[in-house]
Amino acid sequence: MTKTMSIRMDRDNYEFLRAVSREERSDLSKAVRDLVTRGRILLAVERYRKGEASLGKAAAVAGLPVGQMMTLLGEFGVRSRIDQEDYRQSLANLTKIW
Numbered sequence: 001m002t003k004t005m006s007i008r009m010d011r012d013n014y015e016f017l018r019a020v021s022r023e024e025r026s027d028l029s030k031a032v033r034d035l036v037t038r039g040r041i042l043l044a045v046e047r048y049r050k051g052e053a054s055l056g057k058a059a060a061v062a063g064l065p066v067g068q069m070m071t072l073l074g075e076f077g078v079r080s081r082i083d084q085e086d087y088r089q090s091l092a093n094l095t096k097i098w
Contacts, residue, residue, distance in 0.1 A: 037063070041072065049078045 009017075021031035044062035047053035048069075053061065059069035073080070082090075 044069065045073060045076050045078060048073060048081075049076075051081065055080075055082070 017028055017031050017035075020035070021028045024031065024034075026034075041062045041064070044053065044058040044064075047061060048055065048058035055066060055069060055073075058073075059066045062069055062072070064072070070080070
């Protein structure tokens with residue numbers, strides 16, 4: 001379900017958003033939505049990198065599946081905090097499920 005909101009911002013940020021929307025040939029609302037999505041991803045990457053979020057939590061913050069979050073972390077050069085034993089345990093758990 002789509003929600004509508006009204007926000008206040010300073011002139012510089014408004015002009016920035018207008019420039020982005022013109023550059024991308026979209027409307028102002030789409031520019032804001034795109035920047036919010038990008039912001040969620042950057043926030044998730046930062047929290048994971050700092051150890052403030054697990055992989056699953058970072059994926060939830062970004063609004064992405066865990067596999068896609070893993071790919072993004074790699075693209076941002078963020079190393080996995082999963083050690084070999086965690087990986088082995090995860091594989092063992094998967095074999096129990098399947």
